[in-house]
Amino acid sequence: MKIALDVLGGDLAPIVNIEGAMAYLAESGDSAADLILVGDEKMIESSLHSYNYNNSKVHIVHTTEVVGMHEKPSRIFKEKPDSSLVKSIQLVNAGKADAAVSAGNTGALLASSLFLIGKIPGIRRPAFAPFIPSNKGGFILCDAGANANPKPQDLVQFALMAGAYIEHLKHRPNP
Secondary structure: OEEEEEOOOOOOOOHHHHHHHHHHHHHHHHHOOEEEEEEOHHHHHHHHOOOOOOHHHEEEEEOOEOOOOOOOHHHHHHHOOOEHHHHHHHHHHOOOOOEEEOOOOHHHHHHHHHHHOOOOOOOOOOOEOOEEOOOOOOEEOOEOOOOOOOOHHHHHHHHHHHHHHHHHHHOOOOO
16 A cells, blocks of 8 residues: 655644654554655655665655645645645545545645545535544544535435445444
């Protein structure tokens, strides 16, 4: 598995994102997914010098732009096409990454995903779906407040998507 990480996304970027990536590699060892660190190459390389990590698990994709937390999501494709956030989603769309992770602008992340990857035919609105660990094995909190005015049809679709997600994630039929 390959995970694209928007190193420049988030309020405490890039330090926290690189620290998190290196902690993940240290804890996961040989079973770790490959990480594609997306951001300013020189900055990433200089940050990595203080870590001992498996070089074969880390790849860097250079970008020159950052999407700020207060920028309008609808403008990022025209104004910041080489941003770390957009490039992370492009890597997934191109099949070069299996997943993208960003602590950056949520609206821009959603807009990038919809514009570049699209949604399942028949699904009206996307939903955020964090996995919440619990003593009973965890659950999916589908939508998580991302849609302010969902219609009844959306709620049904959110439930179906959450069910399919947990079925795949936990190999639990008919959750």
